Amino acid sequence: MCKAILLALYGVGGMAAVVPFTALAQTATPAKSAEAPIQTLTIVGSRKINSSATETPVPVDFISVTKSAEQGGQFDLAQTLANISPSFNSTRQTGADGADLVDSAALRGLGSDQTLVLVNGKRRHTVSLVNLFGARNRGNTGTDLNAIPVMAISNIQVLRDGAAAQYGSDAIAGVLDISLKKTLGCEASFGYSQYSAGDGKNYLPSAYCGVRIGEKGVLGITAEYTDRGRSNRADPGNPRTIGDTKMTGPTVYLNGEVPNGGSDKFYFTLGAQQRKASSAAWARGGIGSDDIPSRNSAAMYPNGFVPYINGDIDDTYGIAGYRWRIGEWSADLSQTYGKNQLRYNISNTLNASIANKDLLNGGKGISPSQFDAGGFSFSQATTNLDFSRFFDGFMEGVNVAFGAEYRRENYKIFAGEAGSYNDVDGVGIGGNGGSQGFPGFQPGDRTDRNRNSVAAYADIETDVTNRFKVQTALRGERYSDFGSTLTGKLALSYKAMDAMYLRGSLSTGFRAPSLQQVFFSSTFTDFISGVPMDVVLAPNGGPVANAAGIPKLKEEKSKNYTLGLTFKPSQQLSMTADFYRIDISDRIVLSGRFDANNYPALGATLSALGVGQAQFFVNSINTRTQGLDLTASHKTDLGAGKLTTYFGANFSKTEVTKVSAPPSLKGFENVLLSERERLFIEQGGPRMKATLSFNYEQGPWSSEFKVIRYGSQTLGTFSGTENGVPNAYYEPKTSADVALTYAFNDTTKLTVGGTNIFNVKPTRQNPNETDNGFYYDSVQFGLGGAAYFVKLWKKF
Numbered sequence: 001m002c003k004a005i006l007l008a009l010y011g012v013g014g015m016a017a018v019v020p021f022t023a024l025a026q027t028a029t030p031a032k033s034a035e036a037p038i039q040t041l042t043i044v045g046s047r048k049i050n051s052s053a054t055e056t057p058v059p060v061d062f063i064s065v066t067k068s069a070e071q072g073g074q075f076d077l078a079q080t081l082a083n084i085s086p087s088f089n090s091t092r093q094t095g096a097d098g099a100d101l102v103d104s105a106a107l108r109g110l111g112s113d114q115t116l117v118l119v120n121g122k123r124r125h126t127v128s129l130v131n132l133f134g135a136r137n138r139g140n141t142g143t144d145l146n147a148i149p150v151m152a153i154s155n156i157q158v159l160r161d162g163a164a165a166q167y168g169s170d171a172i173a174g175v176l177d178i179s180l181k182k183t184l185g186c187e188a189s190f191g192y193s194q195y196s197a198g199d200g201k202n203y204l205p206s207a208y209c210g211v212r213i214g215e216k217g218v219l220g221i222t223a224e225y226t227d228r229g230r231s232n233r234a235d236p237g238n239p240r241t242i243g244d245t246k247m248t249g250p251t252v253y254l255n256g257e258v259p260n261g262g263s264d265k266f267y268f269t270l271g272a273q274q275r276k277a278s279s280a281a282w283a284r285g286g287i288g289s290d291d292i293p294s295r296n297s298a299a300m301y302p303n304g305f306v307p308y309i310n311g312d313i314d315d316t317y318g319i320a321g322y323r324w325r326i327g328e329w330s331a332d333l334s335q336t337y338g339k340n341q342l343r344y345n346i347s348n349t350l351n352a353s354i355a356n357k358d359l360l361n362g363g364k365g366i367s368p369s370q371f372d373a374g375g376f377s378f379s380q381a382t383t384n385l386d387f388s389r390f391f392d393g394f395m396e397g398v399n400v401a402f403g404a405e406y407r408r409e410n411y412k413i414f415a416g417e418a419g420s421y422n423d424v425d426g427v428g429i430g431g432n433g434g435s436q437g438f439p440g441f442q443p444g445d446r447t448d449r450n451r452n453s454v455a456a457y458a459d460i461e462t463d464v465t466n467r468f469k470v471q472t473a474l475r476g477e478r479y480s481d482f483g484s485t486l487t488g489k490l491a492l493s494y495k496a497m498d499a500m501y502l503r504g505s506l507s508t509g510f511r512a513p514s515l516q517q518v519f520f521s522s523t524f525t526d527f528i529s530g531v532p533m534d535v536v537l538a539p540n541g542g543p544v545a546n547a548a549g550i551p552k553l554k555e556e557k558s559k560n561y562t563l564g565l566t567f568k569p570s571q572q573l574s575m576t577a578d579f580y581r582i583d584i585s586d587r588i589v590l591s592g593r594f595d596a597n598n599y600p601a602l603g604a605t606l607s608a609l610g611v612g613q614a615q616f617f618v619n620s621i622n623t624r625t626q627g628l629d630l631t632a633s634h635k636t637d638l639g640a641g642k643l644t645t646y647f648g649a650n651f652s653k654t655e656v657t658k659v660s661a662p663p664s665l666k667g668f669e670n671v672l673l674s675e676r677e678r679l680f681i682e683q684g685g686p687r688m689k690a691t692l693s694f695n696y697e698q699g700p701w702s703s704e705f706k707v708i709r710y711g712s713q714t715l716g717t718f719s720g721t722e723n724g725v726p727n728a729y730y731e732p733k734t735s736a737d738v739a740l741t742y743a744f745n746d747t748t749k750l751t752v753g754g755t756n757i758f759n760v761k762p763t764r765q766n767p768n769e770t771d772n773g774f775y776y777d778s779v780q781f782g783l784g785g786a787a788y789f790v791k792l793w794k795k796f
Contacts, residue, residue: 094778
């Protein structure tokens with residue numbers, strides 16, 4: 001076994017790129033600093049301590065974000081990864097209510113809640129938001145990667161394989177492990193960007209400083225402030241606002257460790273972000289327009305108005321742990337806590353029923369223009385105890401690890417003020433109650449729910465020979481709300497020749513229904529082909545769900561298969577290829593809309609609520625995802641400089657293989673999963689994504705040119721093909737980024753560049769048939785167009 005310094009693995013030729021772990025492990029040269037603390041090399045998906053493995057039995061990408069922090073044109077983590085990793089997808093939503101405020105991210109075309117995120121190897125909490133609108137991740141929760149500053153990160157490892165048997169729920173598509181800095185020294189950067197259209201101005205000052213604690217301890221402190229302006233791509237004269245959310249707020253992260261003799265040490269992480277975000281809802285037409293007049297007031301907005309959905313997001317995260325030795329065993333005891341809270345304030349709006357009542361009482365027809373609409377929070381506390389030992393007397397060596405985990409979760413919904421949801425001129429008169437743009441949460445929506453789970457696992461990695469490695473894992477977990485589950489994994493790697501490794505894995509997995517999916521409850525206004533409709537999303541186990549015969553939610557189950565190879569014919573060239581298949585049964589989805597016409601049994605219930613439609617979360621489908629991941633990296637001398645080339649591609653196809661309606665909904669499968677909702681699941685992300693980047697360095701100059709190719713997508717329309725309206729087909733598109741950096745010296749760099757420099761936009765659609773009511777949904781790379789940036793980096 002050998003030690004390695006992670007700093008030596010921060011990039012190939014200095015570029016921020018997805019690189020197969022094998023390439024980095026073999027080509028990197030450890031560089032030891034007299035002051036920097038030595039860190040051991042760890043691999044996500046492995047529990048070996050000071051692992052000497054350079055060939056992993058499952059695909060692991062090592063992503064350096066050092067250059068992105070110093071010189072990158074993408075200022076948040078989700079967009080940074082989306083422009084680096086082919087298997088990672090994230091787009092900024094617009095016209096999608098709360099989904100505009102939090103960027104959801106996912107691997108391999110699956111949902112955002114099927115990717116597990118770790119920070120320093122410890123589970124990170126998900127957001128409290130449930131995505132209800134937008135082309136991506138409908139019905140999913142996910143992890144807010146943008147709550148972590150890019151400047152705070154040393155590297156990210158992406159395990160592209162199912163890992164529920166190792167880490168528990170959510171790891172069906174794979175695992176992201178974000179390692180935070182704790183190196184000595186200080187650095188700062190200031191970035192500015194804006195779209196070529198002149199809006200979306202983005203300011204980002206960020207700083208990191210690593211200091212000593214005692215003689216050998218270290219504390220890394222990162223502080224950042226985000227100030228991103230709103231953008232708008234609506235046509236001139238169109239009252240709508242379509243574009244990036246306005247966002248401001250500070251983020252602070254602390255990360256450190258204090259040795260306690262020998263290899264024992266106390267470690268800790270503490271992060272907090274306060275973010276204020278504001279997105280535009282659908283515009284309400286002026287009096288006399290085609291919009292429903294009762295949803296407006298002539299005295300307030302005679303020419304129409306755009307309501308703004310404002311969110312106050314508070315995100316906190318902490319880890320405290322202790323690692324020590326018990327004889328030959330390594331032990332690790334840790335406590336992790338995370339909480340995400342989102343509270344809504346709706347401005348530039350009105351409660352039309354209040355205005356109408358005021359008018360009927362002889363007033364002018366005035367309503368308050370701003371409302372506290374309530375919100376929700378999710379918290380998670382996780383206790384882990386892990387043991388690991390390497391035995392070198394069995395075969396070529398075996399590492400045995402086992403441990404236990406206890407997790408407690410809480411989900412709350414807070415009601416808004418009465419004016420944000422009530423209908424004071426009578427239920428059913430135009431459906432005009434509540435704050436326009438986002439009706440507030442009602443007292444009946446209020447919830448405070450807990451659950452806990454306990455798990456135990458065993459993980460064995462065996463070097464059968466110096467060419468053949470076997471990894472096995474078994475995990476049992478019991479949840480207080482739906483019972484027990486048992487998952488397992490077998491992974492193999494074989495050195496077929498000096499330059500080639502073959503690898504493969506078989507595993508089972510699961511994802512527990514999130515508390516958000518089980519208990520979320522809301523009544524909201526959706527626009528269907530431009531016409532407003534009030535919809536209730538009924539919680540599992542509530543009266544509406546029970547009236548529809550929706551059963552209790554249970555876990556999703558998966559079977560994962562991978563088969564691949566790595567090929568490294570020289571120190572300059574490295575390639576990998578991995579085929580995969582993921583079968584998910586009892587997948588939880590957000591159902592289609594049920595109403596009195598397509599499901600008469602619910603008619604009376606919906607009428608009593610004063611809403612037109614209802615939908616639910618339900619375990620109703622099986623899916624199959626198949627795909628191929630390719631990576632290649634190459635380094636060469638070119639002229640007086642060095643050229644580093646990286647290519648990565650992901651080809652993925654998800655299909656719904658079965659729709660399983662509960663007994664009460666037999667015969668209503670086409671409503672439970674409509675063609676439109678099926679296409680959101682199958683093609684919410686592009687089925688192909690490829691990245692080709694070139695980085696050239698010569699003297700103080702460096703440059704990068706990156707091309708990203710996005711495959712086609714087909715999304716459903718409101719009218720549906722049965723009415724002769726074609727589905728929304730998005731053609732393949734290619735985006736390009738460029739950057740030029742000048743290093744004044746070793747401590748100062750200035751970068752200028754552009755993203756999507758050819759101003760490529762998604763394929764134009766019929767705005768009455770898209771989810772956001774614009775010419776195109778936020779698919780592939782978003783809808784902002786070309787942007788330009790400058791970034792100054794300074795090391796102290």
